[in-house]
Amino acid sequence: MAAFQKHPFLWQILEHVAVERSLLSPILENRAFSDVARAAEIISGQRRIPEIHLRVQACQTVAAVTRRVARPSPAPSPCRRSLPHLAERERAQPEARAWSLPPRAMAVRATISRFPATPEALESCAVQWGVAVTPFAAADERGQPPTTGSGGDLVPRCEHCWGYFSSHCDLERWGWSCALCGTLNGFDDDTARRFQRPDACPELNASFVDLEIPVDEAEGGGDAVQARPVYVAAVDLACSEEFLELIKSSLLAALEALIPGSLFGLITFSHKIGLYDLQGPIPVVKNIFIPPDLEEDGMPVALEDVMPLLSFLAPIDTCKDRIAAALETLRPTSSWERGAASGQEEDTVLLGGRGFGTAMSALIDYLSSEYGSTFALARVFAFLSGAPDYGAGLLDTRRYGEQYASKGVDADLALLPEQIPFYRDLAAVAVQAGVCIDVFAVTDEYTDLASLKFLSIESGGSLFLYANTDDSTLPQDIYRLLSRPYAFGCVLRLRTSSDFEPGNSYGHFFPDPQYENVQHIICCDSFATYAYDFDFAHNDGFSRHTDPAVIQIAFQYSVIEPVEETSGNESQSSASNKFCLKRRLRIRTSQYRPARNISEIYDSVDPEVVLHILVHKVILESLEKGVREGRQQVQAWLALLAARYNQALSSDGRTPMSSIDIDFSQCPQLQMVPQLVFALLRSPLLRLHEEGVHPDYRIYLQCLFSALEPSSLAKAIYPVLISYSSPDKQAFPRHSLSRAALIMSESPIFLLDAFTNLIVYYSSTADPSIPFPPPRDCLLRTRINKLKQDRCITPKLTFIHGGKDDSTLFENYLIEEQDVDGSGFTTGSGFVAFRESVRNVAAEIVQEEMES
Numbered sequence: 001m002a003a004f005q006k007h008p009f010l011w012q013i014l015e016h017v018a019v020e021r022s023l024l025s026p027i028l029e030n031r032a033f034s035d036v037a038r039a040a041e042i043i044s045g046q047r048r049i050p051e052i053h054l055r056v057q058a059c060q061t062v063a064a065v066t067r068r069v070a071r072p073s074p075a076p077s078p079c080r081r082s083l084p085h086l087a088e089r090e091r092a093q094p095e096a097r098a099w100s101l102p103p104r105a106m107a108v109r110a111t112i113s114r115f116p117a118t119p120e121a122l123e124s125c126a127v128q129w130g131v132a133v134t135p136f137a138a139a140d141e142r143g144q145p146p147t148t149g150s151g152g153d154l155v156p157r158c159e160h161c162w163g164y165f166s167s168h169c170d171l172e173r174w175g176w177s178c179a180l181c182g183t184l185n186g187f188d189d190d191t192a193r194r195f196q197r198p199d200a201c202p203e204l205n206a207s208f209v210d211l212e213i214p215v216d217e218a219e220g221g222g223d224a225v226q227a228r229p230v231y232v233a234a235v236d237l238a239c240s241e242e243f244l245e246l247i248k249s250s251l252l253a254a255l256e257a258l259i260p261g262s263l264f265g266l267i268t269f270s271h272k273i274g275l276y277d278l279q280g281p282i283p284v285v286k287n288i289f290i291p292p293d294l295e296e297d298g299m300p301v302a303l304e305d306v307m308p309l310l311s312f313l314a315p316i317d318t319c320k321d322r323i324a325a326a327l328e329t330l331r332p333t334s335s336w337e338r339g340a341a342s343g344q345e346e347d348t349v350l351l352g353g354r355g356f357g358t359a360m361s362a363l364i365d366y367l368s369s370e371y372g373s374t375f376a377l378a379r380v381f382a383f384l385s386g387a388p389d390y391g392a393g394l395l396d397t398r399r400y401g402e403q404y405a406s407k408g409v410d411a412d413l414a415l416l417p418e419q420i421p422f423y424r425d426l427a428a429v430a431v432q433a434g435v436c437i438d439v440f441a442v443t444d445e446y447t448d449l450a451s452l453k454f455l456s457i458e459s460g461g462s463l464f465l466y467a468n469t470d471d472s473t474l475p476q477d478i479y480r481l482l483s484r485p486y487a488f489g490c491v492l493r494l495r496t497s498s499d500f501e502p503g504n505s506y507g508h509f510f511p512d513p514q515y516e517n518v519q520h521i522i523c524c525d526s527f528a529t530y531a532y533d534f535d536f537a538h539n540d541g542f543s544r545h546t547d548p549a550v551i552q553i554a555f556q557y558s559v560i561e562p563v564e565e566t567s568g569n570e571s572q573s574s575a576s577n578k579f580c581l582k583r584r585l586r587i588r589t590s591q592y593r594p595a596r597n598i599s600e601i602y603d604s605v606d607p608e609v610v611l612h613i614l615v616h617k618v619i620l621e622s623l624e625k626g627v628r629e630g631r632q633q634v635q636a637w638l639a640l641l642a643a644r645y646n647q648a649l650s651s652d653g654r655t656p657m658s659s660i661d662i663d664f665s666q667c668p669q670l671q672m673v674p675q676l677v678f679a680l681l682r683s684p685l686l687r688l689h690e691e692g693v694h695p696d697y698r699i700y701l702q703c704l705f706s707a708l709e710p711s712s713l714a715k716a717i718y719p720v721l722i723s724y725s726s727p728d729k730q731a732f733p734r735h736s737l738s739r740a741a742l743i744m745s746e747s748p749i750f751l752l753d754a755f756t757n758l759i760v761y762y763s764s765t766a767d768p769s770i771p772f773p774p775p776r777d778c779l780l781r782t783r784i785n786k787l788k789q790d791r792c793i794t795p796k797l798t799f800i801h802g803g804k805d806d807s808t809l810f811e812n813y814l815i816e817e818q819d820v821d822g823s824g825f826t827t828g829s830g831f832v833a834f835r836e837s838v839r840n841v842a843a844e845i846v847q848e849e850m851e852s
């Protein structure tokens, strides 16, 4: 049992297996069992445990887990206190079944579902006009799946605007009129023939379709092409023991998530690059020293010459044990070794030793030779314990200490731009080589993510930051990352009807060099969200037409799917460890009616999407002009919205202009907006450096927030606070984030969901008979498990007993009593004072405009 207690993740795997299959016996027959047993062996470091002993041990554990899952309210296990994340390990996740089917949805949410009719109406409502698009979403905003089928290449397209035919188009006898531009298109012979069989043409009956496109085998696709999933772990060895332990358990977790047939490579870096041959009987590492001289261009020898790529990439199904054994052998490079290699004197302070830039550049070059033949997309996980300080792409971390010296410059702006374009350029090379890089930084030192972030976000990967190794959710995050489906090589195209057009676009994508409003997405999962805002194409707005406004989103993407093979003599089909590349086209056409008056616009506001676009804008603004400028812009917008709203109210005679209504009391859709804006100003995204926001953390949040879908983002900005009268009974679904609200509610238990954090808080006056922490199978736990599952990252779960534990973590989220500019906790100001200041500015705007 010691191995399982020592290693929380193993416990999680076992629980996953147990819950997944529900029964003990199938586990023993399943090959997953031997993996678990093997992992136990490796993790426990007791290689001489006889297999039979291991089996018994694992069986007992699985049985215990199964019993515990089945038991109504188990007593807390004795190890809970000492191992917090053991106690909080996740339940089996439905999404965690390896190689889930691609999500069949696309979520499109508009800031306003009734569009402004004219440019004047848009100007006078002061609401952002745009859409948030989650093209590969697991579920769309209405729970409506697309109609699926084949023939994505056969959907008729408008000869004028190249829009796709949809059920919103009018069919004529010899042709069809385009729903976007109104052009009458004739049918060609093929289409006329196809449309005679409407059942075989999904686009005839649906406005949302997902269709397969035949892949040209010459282009590296089709059933005959084996595009295998390729994963490479790049591990920093200029690190601490603790860092390496965390990475080892994360990679063991990753191995559990990879499906048979995948290829896996292991590379390490410090002042040298280590290439692992994982296919032989014992793992062999070949080291190549990185030249300390920056003038030298890259490595003296190509990695391919050190070890052929196909020796480096090991098949996961046959080499899992050897990979695990190789991970065992990883050791931090000692500092004297690095010092000696870089030619420094023994007694000088060591500077340098993390040749990340050179290593990544060599790795991308190495992988590129098999792009298009072995793989269609290779994913690299780069684990970093600090800033690159050796070889190409080294980053000078002194600017962190120097920021206050930058007189007259916004200290927060000083650290937001990249130092050198190295990593942005490298990302472009990675994209060309079919390589996508996820960067996992585990450090509390300044690492200059502002420069490093481009390597991940511009190559289609994600950026993760963990401040310490103790309670890092890295193993869970990487397991999730690998377990969920992703699309790659995507092209996203937004078309609108002719009276309006897309303005700005937001998100981690690339504009097409040639075509307007075409975006390339290197790799995206079901959470990745992008946004557009709109402008009118001319001054008449929608007034010339009575037709609704139309938005058409076309999303072309590739997925890798396993090939099911039927064996010759049996009728049973089995996974063959072969994969094929599938290309699909998803088209969604939506109509929106223009609003007749401004009240209709306000009543149709989706505040989460408004916040979504606002956050994108403020991130761009703060990157360009600094955090202070960004804050001012957000505040100014809220005042303008309040002014416009009050002007609209007084113009239709509902309210006299005597007082400014800052609570949007006539419009429920807007009522949350002031709180959202206040919370945005209080969030670490926009809090000033003086309040202790680490610049790397700010960059991490910028990257995370600009990929989140609107509801998740709203939670991250203004967390949801739910009260419970007992672990099995919800009291109130939403409280405002204030101490006063907490006291007023008189509930003993609160659940706070801040997206990255989940906190269960027992008030100090809670009845001592209520079990703490809440029992395993209560309503509250069910809720928590559900929340954890539907998330792109693993939220950190914390239990706080108000009377006994330090409640600071929880209380920091009660923002409404905090001062908006962070000048400290004050008496009775906070949100109330903020509201007053916005009211004053709004009143000034109204006054000025009345006079002019």
Ligand SMILES: [Zn+2]
Residues within 6 Å of the ligand: 158, 159, 160, 161, 162, 163, 178, 179, 180, 181, 182, 183
């Ligand atoms: Zn058209």
